[in-house]
Amino acid sequence: MTDLVTFGESMGALTFTESPQIGARPRASFGGAETNVAIGMARLGHSTAWVGSVGKDLFGYMIMRTLRGEGVRWDHARQITTAPTGVLVSRHAGLGTFAVDYHRKFSAGRLITADQIRAMFDLEPKIVHLTGITPALGEEARAATMLAVELAGERGVPVSFDVNFRSRLWDATDAAPVLAQIARGAHVVFGGTEELELLTGESGVAAATQRLLDWGVAEVVWKDSTTARVTTPTESVERPGRRVTVVDTIGAGDAFVAGYLSGWLEGLSFAERLDRGHLLGAFAVGTIGDWEGGPTREELTIAEISGGEVAR
Numbered sequence: 001m002t003d004l005v006t007f008g009e010s011m012g013a014l015t016f017t018e019s020p021q022i023g024a025r026p027r028a029s030f031g032g033a034e035t036n037v038a039i040g041m042a043r044l045g046h047s048t049a050w051v052g053s054v055g056k057d058l059f060g061y062m063i064m065r066t067l068r069g070e071g072v073r074w075d076h077a078r079q080i081t082t083a084p085t086g087v088l089v090s091r092h093a094g095l096g097t098f099a100v101d102y103h104r105k106f107s108a109g110r111l112i113t114a115d116q117i118r119a120m121f122d123l124e125p126k127i128v129h130l131t132g133i134t135p136a137l138g139e140e141a142r143a144a145t146m147l148a149v150e151l152a153g154e155r156g157v158p159v160s161f162d163v164n165f166r167s168r169l170w171d172a173t174d175a176a177p178v179l180a181q182i183a184r185g186a187h188v189v190f191g192g193t194e195e196l197e198l199l200t201g202e203s204g205v206a207a208a209t210q211r212l213l214d215w216g217v218a219e220v221v222w223k224d225s226t227t228a229r230v231t232t233p234t235e236s237v238e239r240p241g242r243r244v245t246v247v248d249t250i251g252a253g254d255a256f257v258a259g260y261l262s263g264w265l266e267g268l269s270f271a272e273r274l275d276r277g278h279l280l281g282a283f284a285v286g287t288i289g290d291w292e293g294g295p296t297r298e299e300l301t302i303a304e305i306s307g308g309e310v311a312r
């Protein structure tokens with residue numbers, strides 16, 4: 001069995017820490033909400049796999065090599081020659097603020113296929129994790145997402161759904177019914193206030209959460225920058241986040257999800273899952289890059305015990 005299988009788009013990332021100009025040196029890496037979660041959990045010792053497509057190009061090789069190096073299985077991912085790996089260019093303006101340009105309209109990432117989705121169930125996932133970014137990438141990716149939810153339902157595999165609404169990729173009117181359909185098939189839904197309101201059509205977190213529970217979602221995880229709350233049909237638990245110096249907020253939500261799901265797989269209580277989510281989020285915001293700051297199991301243990309210093 002595989003603890004977590006996820007699919008989506010992974011993109012090359014070029015990050016400037018100064019205004020781009022001739023001679024400015026960006027930092028090269030890659031990002032993608034789903035690979036961020038897969039790496040975050042793999043570092044904690046969970047078996048994870050990512051399914052998707054990248055180009056046969058320099059960023060594609062970087063992503064493939066890194067995922068393998070991080071121990072994320074790649075069985076049903078592919079490198080294709082018909083489209084390039086997407087690229088995300090960002091400029092950090094300090095204190096966690098940034099500007100982002102996507103170059104992904106014709107990317108390999110949106111060409112994930114139904115066959116890849118069917119094959120990913122061969123890995124016998126304990127959890128299938130997906131985000132609301134994938135269905136926004138185009139027809140093929142949307143169909144693949146819906147197929148994943150359907151097959152997970154048929155096989156009794158719990159679906160973890162991080163709403164991740166991206167207004168640059170589609171507008172709210174198009175997104176709402178698609179995100180709602182995914183949520184109806186999910187065991188756990190992660191989202192902020194506006195995201196939960198968008199997909200349920202309700203006003204306010206309480207009403208949106210109740211609507212999701214009515215749809216059969218077992219765990220609704222609402223979060224903002226300072227706190228997170230999980231609500232089930234029988235209980236509601238809230239835990240505050242950690243106070244840390246913010247360097248780069250990108251990837252924090254994914255790190256939170258990785259921590260929460262890791263805790264779920266280990267049978268932790270809701271409060272402990274939220275705490276682990278916050279802790280991984282704190283590691284993520286303290287470092288530049290989407291996933292690079294994620295702790296190993298040893299670092300996590302030290303941080304959980306001491307709440308403090310971690311040798312790297």
Ligand code: KDG
Nearest residue numbers: 031032033133250251254290
């Ligand atoms: O959560 C981080 C992601 O937003 C980032 O890696 C890029 O996947 C991305 C997206 O599509 O916005």
